[in-house]
Amino acid sequence: MPDQMIQTSDSAPVATSPAEAPMRSLKVLLAGPRGFCAGVDRAIRVVEEAIRRYGAPVYVRHEIVHNRTVVEELEAQGAIFVEELDEVPADAHVVFSAHGVPKTVPAEAERRNLLYLDATCPLVSKVHREAERHFADGGPESRHILMIGHAGHPEVVGTMGQLPAGAVTLINDAEEARTVQPADPARLAFITQTTLSVDDTAEIVEILRRRFPLIEGPKREDICYATTNRQEAVKAIAPGCDLVIVIGSPNSSNSQRLREVAERSGAPRALLVPRLSNLDWSVLEGVNTLGITAGASAPEALVQEMVTALAKHFSLEIEERTVKEENVTFRLPAPLG
Numbered sequence: 114m115p116d117q118m119i120q121t122s123d124s125a126p127v128a129t130s131p132a133e134a135p136m137r138s139l140k141v142l143l144a145g146p147r148g149f150c151a152g153v154d155r156a157i158r159v160v161e162e163a164i165r166r167y168g169a170p171v172y173v174r175h176e177i178v179h180n181r182t183v184v185e186e187l188e189a190q191g192a193i194f195v196e197e198l199d200e201v202p203a204d205a206h207v208v209f210s211a212h213g214v215p216k217t218v219p220a221e222a223e224r225r226n227l228l229y230l231d232a233t234c235p236l237v238s239k240v241h242r243e244a245e246r247h248f249a250d251g252g253p254e255s256r257h258i259l260m261i262g263h264a265g266h267p268e269v270v271g272t273m274g275q276l277p278a279g280a281v282t283l284i285n286d287a288e289e290a291r292t293v294q295p296a297d298p299a300r301l302a303f304i305t306q307t308t309l310s311v312d313d314t315a316e317i318v319e320i321l322r323r324r325f326p327l328i329e330g331p332k333r334e335d336i337c338y339a340t341t342n343r344q345e346a347v348k349a350i351a352p353g354c355d356l357v358i359v360i361g362s363p364n365s366s367n368s369q370r371l372r373e374v375a376e377r378s379g380a381p382r383a384l385l386v387p388r389l390s391n392l393d394w395s396v397l398e399g400v401n402t403l404g405i406t407a408g409a410s411a412p413e414a415l416v417q418e419m420v421t422a423l424a425k426h427f428s429l430e431i432e433e434r435t436v437k438e439e440n441v442t443f444r445l446p447a448p449l450g
C-alpha cells in the first residue's frame with residue numbers, strides 16, 4: 114500500500130512572530146498498526162460493561178491490561194484492582210485480566226461464591242486448550258510440554274497453571290532450548306506466549322525442532338496477530354528513523370518487544386515511554402526523523418497526546434505507514450455478550 118501522508122491540524126507549524134526563530138523541522142513516522150488489539154479492547158469493555166450492569170465497585174484481579182492510563186481510567190469508573198482473590202469481599206463481582214489465570218483462580222472464586230467474569234483474551238485461551246490437548250489428561254497419549262515464554266509473566270503463569278505442576282517446562286531463551294533435557298524426547302510438544310519477539314521465537318522453535326524432530330506444536334508459533342503486525346510495522350519504519358518511541362508500559366511484554374525489534378531493525382535508538390509526561394525532551398536533540406508506535410495495551414489517545422505536544426515544539430511532517438489493516442473484534446464473554 115502506498116504511504117499515506119497525514120498533516121493534522123495539530124501538526125501544522127505554529128505561527129511565529131518575525132523576531133522568533135522558526136521551529137526546527139521534525140519528520141514523524143507513525144507505525145500502523147499500533148496500539149490496542151482486539152483482546153485488550155474486549156477486556157476493557159468487559160470491565161466497563163460489568164460496572165454498567167452490576168454497579169460499582171467491580172473488582173479486577175491484576176491490571177486488566179498492562180497500561181497505567183487504562184487502569185486509572187477504569188478506577189475512575191469504579192473498578193478496584195487487586196492482586197489476589199483474598200482481597201475481594203464475598204458476593205462481589207470480579208474480572209480476570211486479559212492475560213489469563215491458572216485454573217486454581219476460578220476454582221477459588223467458585224469456592225468463595227464470587228461472581229467472576231473471565232476477560233482472558235480468546236487467543237490466550239486457545240493456547241490453554243492446546244496445552245490441555247497435548248497433556249491429554251496425563252494418559253498414554255500425553256506429551257510433556259515446553260512453553261516458550263518469560264518467567265513470571267502473568268500469561269505464562271496462567272498458561273502453565275492450566276496443567277498439573279511438572280507437566281510444562283518453561284523455555285526462556287535459545288540457550289535453554291539448547292540445553293533442556295526432557296525425560297522422553299519422543300513425546301514432546303511446544304506452545305508459546307502470545308507476545309514474544311517473532312524472530313527470537315522462530316530461532317527457539319528451530320532449535321527445538323532440530324533437537325526433537327518428533328515434537329508437536331502449532332505450524333509456526335502461538336504469537337498472536339496483533340503482536341506480529343505491530344512488530345512488522347515497527348520494522349518498516351525503524352531503518353529510516355533516528356529514534357523510535359514506543360508508547361507503552363514497562364511491564365507490557367509486547368511493548369518491550371517492540372522496542373527491541375525497533376533497535377534490531379535499524380533504529381539507532383528506541384525508547385519505551387509510558388506517556389508524554391514521561392518524555393525526556395533532550396532525547397530529541399539531533400533527531401530529524403522520529404518513529405512512533407504503541408504497544409497493544411496503549412490507547413491511541415496517548416499517541417495523539419505525544420504528537421500534539423511535538424507539534425508545539427517542532428514544525429512537523431507526519432507520515433503514517435500502515436503495513437496491514439486489522440479488523441479483528443472479539444465478542445464479550447457470557448453473561449455479558
Ligand code: SF4
Pocket residue numbers: 150151152153211234235236237307308337338339340367409
Ligand atoms: S496481544 Fe494478542 S493475545 Fe494479547 S490480548 Fe492482544 S490479541 Fe490477545
